[in-house]
Amino acid sequence: MDVRGIDGGDETRSTLLSRMSQFTVLGDSAIRQLLLNLSREEIKSFQHDIEDCLISISPGNESDYQPSPGIINRPDGQKILFRPFTSPENVGTKIIVHPAPAPETSESAAASRAQQALHGIVVLVDKCGFPTGILNAEEITGYRTTMSAMITYSWRRHTEHILIFGAGKQALWHSRLALALRGDEIKSITIVNRSLERAQELIQTVNRENSLYWKSSCQLRALAHTQEGFGLQLQTILAEADAIFCTVPSREPLFPIVALNLEKRSRPPFISAVGSWQPDMIEVDPAILHHVTETRGFNKNDGTLSSGAVIVDDDEHALIHAGEIVRSGLNKDQIVSIGQVLSWKREGSLGAESTHDLNWWLAEGLIVYKSIGVSVTDLVAGNTILALAAKKDLGTFISDF
Known part of the structure; x- marks a missing residue:
């Protein structure tokens, strides 16, 4: 198989093969510590990435290429959000679960806090479809x-x-x-x-x-x-x-x-x-x-x-x-x-x-x-975090994923 045919462009075989192996997994704790340890200048650089994204939505036209989110309401009260997003270089989705309400008889403080936290993942691939990362979504949502x-x-x-x-x-x-x-x-x-x-x-x-x-x-x-x-x-x-x-x-x-x-x-x-x-x-x-x-x-x-x-x-x-x-x-x-x-x-x-x-x-x-939330900022935040993690040697790297 000629891997250049995947993209239809002029990229070399070695470039595409290297993309196949660049896959990182980042958990909640690693992301939180990475973000907390950012310097003021690194935060401002992160902010600049978010600014670029917001400009691309309006007055730009990137909103034309963002799929509508999907929301599932289960009979027990559980809500599930599927939020896809795209850019010229990446594609991804965020999956968030709002847990079903706890039984009224529950007196556990931990259970109560679990109901308030929204957990999920962000999945990212490059423009050719090669996976680049899976990130815990909890800190990303709050941060972006x-x-x-x-x-x-x-x-x-x-x-x-x-x-x-x-x-x-x-x-x-x-x-x-x-x-x-x-x-x-x-x-x-x-x-x-x-x-x-x-x-x-x-x-x-x-x-x-x-x-x-x-x-x-x-x-x-x-x-x-x-x-x-x-x-x-x-x-x-x-x-x-x-x-x-x-x-x-x-x-x-x-x-x-x-x-x-x-x-x-x-x-x-x-x-x-x-x-x-x-x-x-x-x-x-x-x-x-x-x-x-x-x-x-x-x-x-x-x-x-x-x-x-x-x-x-x-x-x-x-x-x-x-x-x-x-x-x-x-x-x-x-x-x-x-x-x-x-x-x-x-x-x-x-x-x-x-x-x-x-x-x-x-x-x-x-x-x-x-703010009501711009979904593609999740993509930008995820990519920025992946780049910072690589620079700081954080996360789990999986080769030939």
Whole structure:
């Protein structure tokens, strides 16, 4: 058999044969340690890869080549997600399992936590179909989702006080990456969660890791719904928060617009919502989104500071799948993709005055970033992790797979 016939191109036999043997298996622990040990520059390089991907989706046309995900709902309540993705150089899929609800009689804390974790794998092949890697999906999902939120957050001028809703994997990675990227600027991170125990567990983990990796003087604190005076405490923290990260699969807004005290505060916050990803889910009050589009901000249509827009990861699917966008009734002219914003900033195609206005809005204006997840970022994250693992000699290598 002439292996050149597989691709129909001019690649040599030795090149294709070498592809057949380059296969790596990376487990959850190896991926977590690899990501935690990344330097700030390595994180920024990883972020740049994610940025390239988001630009390729919009304003690029890579979304035309992404298959629709498949979702299976089993009778016992188990949900299974099959999410395929493609690029010019690679093909892959992610399989995620949301376990069936535990029996109500179960009192095991470990069993409870197992229900909250979403486990699965990412499988990657090259453009010729040769397998390149199998990776545990748990850390990849948390990392790439958080990384997309960090892009917009990285442009903010102020980040002294951070508020995070949730205490799961997304909240954990938001805490980690905020400290890794801007730990010398952050004074406090507050974790808001229904369970005080889970919030405290997250804080213990982050404090331990911070002493090893980032060495920030930031103070972490927990606030639970069950604590006395919760509502008043939350309102006080919201009114001074520079960045608000929402990571909860909620079906009701996590806080009202009045709690932000927008009329009196000296600087508006940055708000990111990544926890809700279906039309019936919502984290951010629709009134906040309307406020963004009705007050001073960057207008993508005429390049002025007349009004703002909600930034999304996928402008096409956000109109259909993002609960905040759907419930707010926003139209396509009131949202802008993060890929488009990145393209404007990189190319400088707006002109000097408009670029200045855009940069001001991103750094100091009221920003809401809404993510529902872009599947092909899993492919990019998986490939970047495989490259980093090879560089650091991590993982299990299988020859002639």
